Amino acid sequence: MKTIGIIGGMSPESTVLYYQTINREVNARLGGNRSADIFMHSIDFETVAAMQRAGDWAAAGRLLAESGRKLEKMGAQALVLATNTMHKVASDIESAVGIPLIHVVDSTAVAVKQQGLAKVGLLGTKFTMSDGFYSERMAQAGIGTLMPSAKEQNEIHRIIFEELCRNRIEHASRDYYYRAIEALKQAGAEGVVLGCTEIGLLVKAEECPLPVFDSAEIHAMAAVEFILS
Numbered sequence: 001m002k003t004i005g006i007i008g009g010m011s012p013e014s015t016v017l018y019y020q021t022i023n024r025e026v027n028a029r030l031g032g033n034r035s036a037d038i039f040m041h042s043i044d045f046e047t048v049a050a051m052q053r054a055g056d057w058a059a060a061g062r063l064l065a066e067s068g069r070k071l072e073k074m075g076a077q078a079l080v081l082a083t084n085t086m087h088k089v090a091s092d093i094e095s096a097v098g099i100p101l102i103h104v105v106d107s108t109a110v111a112v113k114q115q116g117l118a119k120v121g122l123l124g125t126k127f128t129m130s131d132g133f134y135s136e137r138m139a140q141a142g143i144g145t146l147m148p149s150a151k152e153q154n155e156i157h158r159i160i161f162e163e164l165c166r167n168r169i170e171h172a173s174r175d176y177y178y179r180a181i182e183a184l185k186q187a188g189a190e191g192v193v194l195g196c197t198e199i200g201l202l203v204k205a206e207e208c209p210l211p212v213f214d215s216a217e218i219h220a221m222a223a224v225e226f227i228l229s
Helices: 012-030 045-054 057-074 085-096 104-114 126-130 133-140 150-162 171-186 215-227
Strands: 003-008 037-042 078-081 119-123 144-146 191-194 212-214
Touching: 003 012, 003 057, 003 215, 012 037, 012 215, 037 057, 045 057, 057 078, 057 085, 078 085, 078 215, 085 126, 085 133, 104 133, 104 191, 104 212, 104 215, 119 126, 119 133, 119 171, 126 133, 126 150, 133 144, 150 171, 171 191, 191 215, 212 215
Parallel strands: 003 037, 003 078, 119 144, 119 191, 191 212
Antiparallel strands: none
16 A cells, blocks of 8 residues: 555645545455555645735745645655645645645546546636636646636635635525536536535535536545555
8 A cells, every 4th residue: 555645724624525535445445444544734724825815826835845845754655735726836846746746637637538528617716717727737638628707706716715615515505506507507518527625515416417526536536546556
């Protein structure tokens, strides 16, 4: 079994999902009382959120790069950054360590292509939806990405930070997300990527008008494949 390092805390709610998903899947495959060999560094989310609001991505990159170095020194053989938005600074982490970073967009793109889809809608923080780093990497894999309207992006973003990151699940917010997904479907999306690791707390595949690609679950499963490779 290989050792994975998780850069977490952004938010703690989604980091819990990564930890549970990885350990439950390792146990399901190996049986007994087996669990994953994991190192985790959980960062104070408010520190990162303040950098996001200020647009200081350079400082955020330095912070996460230092986290990656810590995990590498502890013995991690690969890294998982348990957040979509902060993959905006993934290259800063990669250049700071000598071990691979399992990239959430790459993992998600593989899952989309396995279903034979060519165009998906993307929900996430406003940074993820509007900054281009996510859609451009999806395009490199041959997948087109549709975004909600600017007004919808603002509300989707607000729900993530004011509700989901604080473990608040509101029925009205769930309905709003489903309406946004329906609009993406009408615009030509063949599936929807939950491109924020908290959205899976709200959106359920069985209720959604499009096939769902939960990036947090997909990413965590990619970590399992590394651990057991």
